[in-house]
Amino acid sequence: KQEVTQIPAALSVPEGENLVLNCSFTDSAIYNLQWFRQDPGKGLTSLLLIQSSQREQTSGRLNASLDKSSGRSTLYIAASQPGDSATYLCAVRPSSNYQLIWGAGTKLIIKP
Amino acid sequence: EAGVVQSPRYKIIEKKQPVAFWCNPISGHNTLYWYRQNLGQGPELLIRYENEEAVDDSQLPKDRFSAERLKGVDSTLKIQPAELGDSAVYLCASSLPSGEQYFGPGTRLTVT
Numbered sequence: 092k093q094e095v096t097q098i099p100a101a102l103s104v105p106e107g108e109n110l111v112l113n114c115s116f117t118d119s120a121i122y123n124l125q126w127f128r129q130d131p132g133k134g135l136t137s138l139l140l141i142q143s144s145q146r147e148q149t150s151g152r153l154n155a156s157l158d159k160s161s162g163r164s165t166l167y168i169a170a171s172q173p174g175d176s177a178t179y180l181c182a183v184r185p186s187s188n189y190q191l192i193w194g195a196g197t198k199l200i201i202k203p
Numbered sequence: 204e205a206g207v208v209q210s211p212r213y214k215i216i217e218k219k220q221p222v223a224f225w226c227n228p229i230s231g232h233n234t235l236y237w238y239r240q241n242l243g244q245g246p247e248l249l250i251r252y253e254n255e256e257a258v259d260d261s262q263l264p265k266d267r268f269s270a271e272r273l274k275g276v277d278s279t280l281k282i283q284p285a286e287l288g289d290s291a292v293y294l295c296a297s298s299l300p301s302g303e304q305y306f307g308p309g310t311r312l313t314v315t
Contacts, residue, residue, distance in 0.1 A: 095245075125303070125304075127306075132311065133308055133309070134207075134209075134294060134306040134307050134308040134309045135246070135294065135296075135306040136306070137303055137304070137305065137306075140303050180245055182245070188259075189234075189251060189259070189301070190248050190251070190259065191246075191248070191304065193244075193245025193246055193247075194245055195243060195244050195245055196243075196244075196245060
């Protein structure tokens with residue numbers, strides 16, 4: 092059974108720092124992996140989607156990597172800003188079905 | 204392009220009362236998902252539709268939850284009767300087949 096873990100559960104850093112959020116999964120048979128952002132009281136916004144054949148995806152200051160063999164993905168945020176404060180969730184879609192398996196998220200606070 | 208629309212955004216009801224949530228997916232998206240998200244956790248899939256057919260409802264508590272997607276567009280999720288433990292955010296998402304999921308803002312349900 093696929094399980095997704097995100098550590099740490101919360102992270103607070105000063106503005107301007109580069110940071111890395113971690114996501115690990117137990118079964119390497121995945122179709123893709125997505126990183127989402129969730130602001131308080133709001134829905135989920137897709138940030139990056141990495142197909143199983145890809146190693147990384149980039150969008151602006153965000154870079155997500157995928158290492159299937161080790162069951163890990165990282166989301167790198169460059170030059171963090173207070174507006175980046177949110178909860179970041181990763182979700183894995185197994186090869187065998189459409190259901191996304193979610194991590195519990197990392198709550199990120201960027202201090203001005 | 205309009206995103207996924209959900210209503211209401213917030214709902215407060217007393218236990219044992221019925222409640223219904225509505226979702227309008229992105230135009231052209233045949234696949235529709237209902238999720239439930241408890242505080243500090245990732246979303247949990249309740250039901251997935253392909254057009255008007257519920258293709259995965261294995262995690263829907265069928266004793267009190269029901270859903271429909273008439274004409275394969277809008278969808279309604281109903282709870283009757285509601286229990287205290289049903290308090291959560293109910294998220295709707297849509298996608299093209301095998302595609303990236305796009306989420307609505309969610310409905311925050313509080314059962315008192």
